[in-house]
Amino acid sequence: MNSHYGCCHPIQCILPPHVVEAIKLRGDEEQRKMAEALAKQAEATRESRQEATPPDSFLAAPVLAMGVAPAVNREVYDGKRRATLPGTLVRAEGEDPVDDPVVNQVYDLTGDVFNLYFDIYRRNSLDGQGSTIVSTVHHRRRYNNAFWNGTQMAYGDGDGTLFQTFVEASVVGHELSHAVVQYSGGLVYRDQAGALNESFADVFGSLSKQYTLRQTAAEADWLVGQGILGPDINGVALRSMKAPGTAYDDSTLGKDPQPYHMDFYLNTSSDNGGVHINSGIPNHAFYLVSQYLGGYAWEKAGQIWYDTMQVINNPLATFNDWADKTVEMARERFGAGSMETVLTRRAWKLVGVDL
């Protein structure tokens, strides 16, 4: 499916030196740190590829050919409510379920995300190279968060009042998709590039849930973190891609601040420049494209977004850069006058991103 990108994909997984230089010149301190970390990781990846590749052979492409068997490899650790990562290994790939249901949920949901990326986009794990997917559950005490730390996932249990859990299909898909972003060249976690990073994670978190449930775009709830809020919280989820800004409205949490249109774009210094807030705009654009195209969102809209991540090669991408590239990808895959191309452009216009 991605054969026309397969030949150049390994290079796109590595942050190009000219991009690092550009960030050093134009980026702020945090962006420079991110770029340097990505470059270091790229160097490590390059070295590990060289070690793993026999002489006289070409580098393995991360996008697999049809017919190659998938090889999901999961490890789930118990953090035992401490901060040390990864903790104690409690279930490795192929092992029977354990007594702890949270461990088994993460194991299963991680497999669901792997399946989406492999079945639909021919991506072999997070890095495209079949890497082991490491997750830690029960991270810290009453920890109200889940994260990807560059190497692995970690899930808190929540405090039981505001959050009941962080082990939910779209949240697991979200965190794993941050890894996909990182291994696809990365998007600097600040301002619009950071909001695109967040949005990509939301999009593919939602798609992994939809794919597992075989839901059409019309049937899906388009919620991220549905059901993880505490029983006394007035809200349904962390975010709504269908209606950004409506996921919760609670005396303790406040009101969901996500905008759905550039007119309401929030300029802020907190949250790395509002990465979890302004992601509502590209989230809603993806929702609109999916609704316009109908059917299963992972097939066309998801493919356009995935292709965009693989080729954009711009860690400082703005919403306009990303939107331009989605239209270009729609045109390449479906044709210049196709409905996919026309409706992708229309969706961006409707959220205020003019192309």
Next chain:
Amino acid sequence: MKLFLRIFTGQGITLQGEINLSDLPNDLARQVQATLTPENLTAAAAAQPNPLMVDASEYELVIHPDDPNQTSQRYELVDADDNIDVLEVLDDIMHEIVRRKKGQS
């Protein structure tokens, strides 16, 4: 002493509130006094975050002293490997703030 605390959870949700030290449970109040010293907080605020980590939690703590002649101290902290002891105390304070808020409502 009054503590103002804001935690950005890393999932797009911000929690905030304030509480008097005297309103905290005794165990937690003792932990606060032992752990949230200016030295510890300054070191915790200087802890370097992992630049590849996304969805990290961010914390803002303002300590208002009882003595009006003393100035308030403000600290900003982020998830890092070497400031967890401080962050966990802040999590416990927020848990108490939320518990009291929910109890009042």
